[in-house]
Amino acid sequence: MPAMGTMVFANPTGPPPAAETKEPEMDVSEAIRTRRSTREFTAQTISRAVVTQILDEARWAPSWANAQDWHVFAVTGERLGAYKTMMADMIDAGADPDPDVRFPQRGDWPEYIQERMTYRRPSPGAPAAPPQRPGLARLYGAQWMLLFAVDEGLVTEYACFDTGLLVQSVCLAAHSRDLGTCIMAMPVRHAAALHELVPEAAGRRFVIAVALGHPDTDSPLNRVERERAQLADIATFLE
Ligand SMILES: Cc1cc2nc3c(=O)[nH]c(=O)nc-3n(C[C@H](O)[C@H](O)[C@H](O)COP(=O)(O)O)c2cc1C
Numbered sequence: 048m049p050a051m052g053t054m055v056f057a058n059p060t061g062p063p064p065a066a067e068t069k070e071p072e073m074d075v076s077e078a079i080r081t082r083r084s085t086r087e088f089t090a091q092t093i094s095r096a097v098v099t100q101i102l103d104e105a106r107w108a109p110s111w112a113n114a115q116d117w118h119v120f121a122v123t124g125e126r127l128g129a130y131k132t133m134m135a136d137m138i139d140a141g142a143d144p145d146p147d148v149r150f151p152q153r154g155d156w157p158e159y160i161q162e163r164m165t166y167r168r169p170s171p172g173a174p175a176a177p178p179q180r181p182g183l184a185r186l187y188g189a190q191w192m193l194l195f196a197v198d199e200g201l202v203t204e205y206a207c208f209d210t211g212l213l214v215q216s217v218c219l220a221a222h223s224r225d226l227g228t229c230i231m232a233m234p235v236r237h238a239a240a241l242h243e244l245v246p247e248a249a250g251r252r253f254v255i256a257v258a259l260g261h262p263d264t265d266s267p268l269n270r271v272e273r274e275r276a277q278l279a280d281i282a283t284f285l286e
Pocket of ligand 1: 082083084085086229230231232233234255273
């Protein structure tokens, strides 16, 4: 039994194939604190049954008026290989990004927000580095790419808000099974080419991708120190 005030992830569709992943039993607080971006995956595969369980759990995420205004394309195998080729070609050609949902220009953001952008900092005090291009083209070796898309007819801001809730739920459901995820904007930056690869997404805008696989726990990329702003810097109590 979980302790009072904690919750255990439900497993509504039965256990995964033996020994493929551990039973999800992490408490929510631990899951939120220990989830981290995985930027190197092992070659170990994840079955469609396990991905199904993760998505089946995550679909209980909240959304505006319960609209559930999202769609996930779970990509692996040949189609994932085609994505990797496409992305490598785009990078080599120096193609301009054409995302369906506008990317923020970091340099335009307020200075105090820019100061928080520390990801992939190899050691305390070292300068932050952008994601490496080879890592991007191979999706850090992930076994699955989950592509999140929203209907073109929706108000994009709200649909993206809802999709973000679904995305974090996916990441936590995966993490509770000791699987790794990396939320990634980069895979959707060449939207026209991605739509050619995924014609099933016609009429939808690609919002974000999540790389999913078994984390390579030996990789330094997965041991990068994580930082957060102090609570006082992001929250104000009005009493
Ligand atoms: C909307 C969004 C887009 C992101 N895009 C990328 C990306 O393209 N490549 C990448 O390596 N990480 C990406 N990340 C991961 C963030 O860099 C990461 O969540 C952040 O640095 C905090 O680190 P943590 O997830 O390990 O706690 C993205 C995260 C979000 C929420």
